[in-house]
Amino acid sequence: MATILFSAVGAAVGSAFGGSILGLSMTAVGRFIGASFGRALDQRLMGQGSETIETGKVERFRLSASGEGAAIAQVYGRMRIGGHVIWSTEFTERVRTKKAGGGGKGTPSGPTVKSYSYSLSLAVALCEGEISGVNRVWADGAEVPVSDLNMRVYTGSMDQLPDPQMEAIEGVGMVPAYRGTAYVVFEDLALEPFGNRVPQFSFEVTRPVQDDPEDVPHAISGVAMIPGTGEYSLATEPVYLKYGQGSSGVVNVNTPSEQPDFNTSLKQLTDEMPGCRAVSLVVSWFGDDLRCGSCTIRPKIEQNEFEAKNGMAWRVSDLTRDEALLVPRQDNRPVYGGTPSDASVVMAIRRMAEQGMEVLYYPFILMDQMAGNGRPNPWTGEADQPALPWRGRITLDVAPGRDGSSDGSGAAAAEVAAFIGTASAADFTVGDGTVSYSGPDEWSYRRFILHQAALCAAAGGVEAFCVGSEMQALTQIRSDAGFPAVDALRALAAECRALLGPDVKLSYAADWSEYFGY
Known part of the structure; x- marks a missing residue:
């Protein structure tokens, strides 16, 4: 509104002076000066009240760590268990700032939005070792792909070494190797998918019987890879079918591992049957x-x-x-x-x-x-x-x-x-x-x-x-x-x-x- 008013006032004042500048009449010059002043006034008056909006900001974090003397689980076979946080870094805060533009024609500019996200690294003890692997992971009860977590698994062997990231932060020689204890290390775990908080993790682990080298997992030396059918069941790369109109779907990735089914099966075979060295590959x-x-x-x-x-x-x-x-x-x-x-x-x-x-x-x-x-x-x-x-x-x-x-x-x-x-x-x-x-x-x-x-x-x-x-x-x-x-x-x-x-x-x-x- 001020733009229109001051444009008219400027034109009137310029007309009163008469003459021209650089070929422009004083009426046009006065209208331009008045409109510029009015536009600035409009933006100042109508933009008042636009405040910075913050999303995802956390004022105080809570992380449940294990106390001295907490029990370590004993696992046999395949089992879903929780864990104990045994180490963590400070939370890292990241801020993304986005300023919303105005709609033009005198409308006010939009607010500034600051989005906060956090990450940290932590180690979680699982159970007594030695496990053959961590097969699946749940966060707050929902299964998440292991490949999304940047997670390292330590099986609890008696010769495992300290985690390199933990040593880089705490210092060489200042981190135990946790030999005999299976644990995982999440490196730079993004917390935004979990509401900017550390979720409650649980893990499916496999631990064979340790005291019998002739038990079934160790004694089996060969298996048959069946069913021998499936157009792409043996592919080691994701295969996508073209459904038309730019859409497609993967046909051989059907587990939360987000790996081709054959690769996942082969990993489970080698994890659970370390003595297996021969495979009968069936093709029908x-x-x-x-x-x-x-x-x-x-x-x-x-x-x-x-x-x-x-x-x-x-x-x-x-x-x-x-x-x-x-x-x-x-x-x-x-x-x-x-x-x-x-x-x-x-x-x-x-x-x-x-x-x-x-x-x-x-x-x-x-x-x-x-x-x-x-x-x-x-x-x-x-x-x-x-x-x-x-x-x-x-x-x-x-x-x-x-x-x-x-x-x-x-x-x-x-x-x-x-x-x-x-x-x-x-x-x-x-x-x-x-x-x-x-x-x-x-x-x-x-x-x-x-x-x-x-x-x-x-x-x-x-x-x-x-x-x-x-x-x-x-x-x-x-x-x-x-x-x-x-x-x-x-x-x-x-x-x-x-x-x-x-x-x-x-x-x-x-x-x-x-x-x-x-």
Whole structure:
């Protein structure tokens, strides 16, 4: 308002003087001077009352520390426990200042906002050592990702050293190592997410029995890595699916660790079973018929709507997502995860080899026919094969022992040959982490096994390889000259040797019932 008034007064005074300055009339000069004075007066009058606003400021901190003689927990197995603060720094205050601008046209300027945040470092004693690790952390009852906390874990070993940050603050030689006590150190813990206060922490720790070197965690030397399915379950990097319109979602990070699920599983394995040095890595393709002459074995996918970003598009044996078949669904959900992508399999092998694991590669067949499949049952003659049967039931069109079976004849050998296929090691080209195929257009047993062998060669670091597992009924099929499936497996092993080299062990993982003999 003062701007308008003084602008008019200035124009009147300038007009009374008359003349011009630098080509401008005294009326215009007077209006400008009056408006400037009025604007300054407006801002002074209308800006009164704007005060600095402070948010998050804490006048007094309270930190509960342990007193002398507080009990230290004894933990066995996996347990969630609290802790005792045994050391802390002073609180560090940080201030962010933001001045809100005015709306223009004479409106007052906004207030100044000062936002306060705090941080500190502290050490929390957990329990008697030696623990294998801290798996999860809760703050005020809500689980928080361990990776967000800048937390160092001391297991309570008898040779652990003092924390370097504690020594940097307190002085070298002035900090105990707390040997025999498991504890964690939070470095520069930001308190703003917790309302600018130190939250109540609790921890899930794992502590194996200490006095028995032959207990289960120490005695187990090898495990099987299952389920063998999941398009990106073996990936060691986060994989994001593109959902369209700029949105995406990660598919293989499903724990508060915020790490890929495979990495989290492998860490838990090494933490909880320190004696484990061998892993059987299971990777599944899918069979669709119990009649070996009609059965195909191929990789399949969980969904065909969305593809992964950043070079992680699903691809197995030159098959893309657009070309692959879906695994069956039930209640609008896939009954299995899809076949792990070739790239994720290579990642998993390399990660385990880097950690000193001996990798046994275990190709696996999952049968995916559902109820009402319309495929004749070779064992009973019924119109349908059972839902999701065992691969060990793959046999002839008419199973041995039933009337009309070709068992013991040349026709049986022909059925087995159709199942085994004709792909050879020469049909596969092995690159650095990649495999391509240029052989016959077939989804046969040989393509299934030889692709996996080529993939192991591309990854490197595989200790042993299985040319099959639990093909109980198939290996018992007889021709007029012997056991054709057994002969085919032996020939297949030689092809795998050509791909894998002389140092990789080759084997067949028989079902227990295959050992009884004839």
